[in-house]
Amino acid sequence: MTSEFNLIERYFTRPTPSATLGVGDDAALLVVSPGMELAVSTDMLVAGTHFFLETDPRKLGWKALAVNISDLAAMGAQPRWATLALSLPQADEHWLAAFADGFFKCAEQYGVELIGGDTTRGPLNLSVTIMGEVPKQQALRRGAARPGDDIWVSGMLGGAALGLAALQKKVQLDETDLAHCLRTLETPQPRVALGLALRGIAHAAIDISDGLLADLGHILECSNAGAEIHFDTLPTHHALAPWLAEGWARACLLAGGDDYELCFTASAERATEIIAIGAQLNLGLIRIGQINQGDQLEVLDVSDQPVLVEKSGYDHFA
Numbered sequence: 274m275t276s277e278f279n280l281i282e283r284y285f286t287r288p289t290p291s292a293t294l295g296v297g298d299d300a301a302l303l304v305v306s307p308g309m310e311l312a313v314s315t316d317m318l319v320a321g322t323h324f325f326l327e328t329d330p331r332k333l334g335w336k337a338l339a340v341n342i343s344d345l346a347a348m349g350a351q352p353r354w355a356t357l358a359l360s361l362p363q364a365d366e367h368w369l370a371a372f373a374d375g376f377f378k379c380a381e382q383y384g385v386e387l388i389g390g391d392t393t394r395g396p397l398n399l400s401v402t403i404m405g406e407v408p409k410q411q412a413l414r415r416g417a418a419r420p421g422d423d424i425w426v427s428g429m430l431g432g433a434a435l436g437l438a439a440l441q442k443k444v445q446l447d448e449t450d451l452a453h454c455l456r457t458l459e460t461p462q463p464r465v466a467l468g469l470a471l472r473g474i475a476h477a478a479i480d481i482s483d484g485l486l487a488d489l490g491h492i493l494e495c496s497n498a499g500a501e502i503h504f505d506t507l508p509t510h511h512a513l514a515p516w517l518a519e520g521w522a523r524a525c526l527l528a529g530g531d532d533y534e535l536c537f538t539a540s541a542e543r544a545t546e547i548i549a550i551g552a553q554l555n556l557g558l559i560r561i562g563q564i565n566q567g568d569q570l571e572v573l574d575v576s577d578q579p580v581l582v583e584k585s586g587y588d589h590f591a
C-alpha cells in the first residue's frame with residue numbers, strides 16, 4: 274500500500290530550481306522577477322464532464338497542465354510554476370505513473386515547475402493552478418479590444434470538436450484525420466510563444482477553450498464592443514472542411530471548444546508585424562473580421578448574409 278506521502282514523493286516531486294521552496298513543506302516559496310506581475314489561473318478537469326473516465330492518463334496529465342498554460346498564453350504571460358490538486362478514487366500506481374509522465378512532459382516542454390498541490394481520495398478530479406510572469410501593464414486583457422481592431426485567430430479551428438464527435442460516433446473519419454483530430458483534442462499545444470510575441474502589439478486576447486463565438490463573445494462583453502467575422506475566412510481544420518455544408522460541422526468550427534488556439538485583436542497598423550510573427554513561429558495567423566461599436570457578434574457569409582449557427586459554445590450551467 275502506498276501512503277499519500279509516498280505517492281506525492283514518488284510521482285509529484287521533481288527539482289524546482291526556480292522556486293525558493295517546492296513540494297514538501299506547508300507552502301511553496303516563490304520570488305517574482307523584478308518589474309513583473311504574477312499571473313495566476315486555475316482550471317479544473319472533472320471526469321465525465323471534461324474527459325471520459327477511461328481516458329489515457331498520460332494524455333490527461335498533459336491536458337490538465339496544457340489547458341492552464343493556455344490561459345497564461347492568452348495573457349501574454351510566461352508560465353513558470355504550477356500546483357496540482359488531485360482527487361483520486363484509488364491509488365492506482367499505473368495510472369499515477371502515466372498521469373505524472375504526461376504532466377511532466379508538458380511541464381518540461383513549457384518550462385513549468387510543479388511546486389505543490391493536494392492529494393485526496395474521491396471522485397476523479399484534477400485541478401491545476403498555474404502561475405507565470407508578465408511585465409507590469411503589459412498583460413493582454415479581454416477588455417482591451419477597440420472598435421476598428423482586426424480580429425485574428427491562430428492555427429486551425431474545429432479539429433478538437435471533430436475528434437470528439439468521432440469518439441462519440443457521431444461521424445466517421447479516416448485513420449489519418451482521426452489521428453490528427455484526436456491529437457488536437459487530447460494533447461493541445463498552448464500558444465505561449467505567440468502570447469509572448471503579442472505583448473505590446475495585440476490589444477485583447479483570449480484562448481479558445483469553449484468555442485470561437487463564446488470566447489470572442491467574452492472579449493466583446495469585456496470591451497463593450499461588437500464584431501463582424503467572415504465565415505469563409507475562418508481557419509478550418511482540414512479534416513472538418515469537407516463537412517462544412519452540414520450544420521453540426523459549422524457548429525464544430527464556430528462553437529467547438531478545446532482547440533486552445535488564441536483569438537486576439539490588434540489595430541490594423543500592426544498587421545505586417547503580426548504576419549511576421551506567424552512566419553517566425555511557423556504558425557498560421559488569420560484575420561477573421563473586425564471589432565465595431567455595436568453590441569452584436571455577427572457571422573457573415575461571402576454575400577454578407579448572416580450564417581445560421583446552432584449552438585454558441587459550451588456553458589456548464591445552461
Ligand code: ADP
Binds near residue numbers: 357392
Ligand atoms: P498539508 O497537510 O499541509 O495540506 P499535504 O500533506 O497536503 O500538506 O502536502 C504535503 C506537501 O505535498 C505539500 O508541500 C503539498 O504542496 C505537496 N503536494 C500534495 N499533493 C501534491 C500533488 N498532487 N502534486 C504536487 N505536490 C503535492
Ligand code: MG
Binds near residue numbers: 390391392
Ligand atoms: Mg493538503
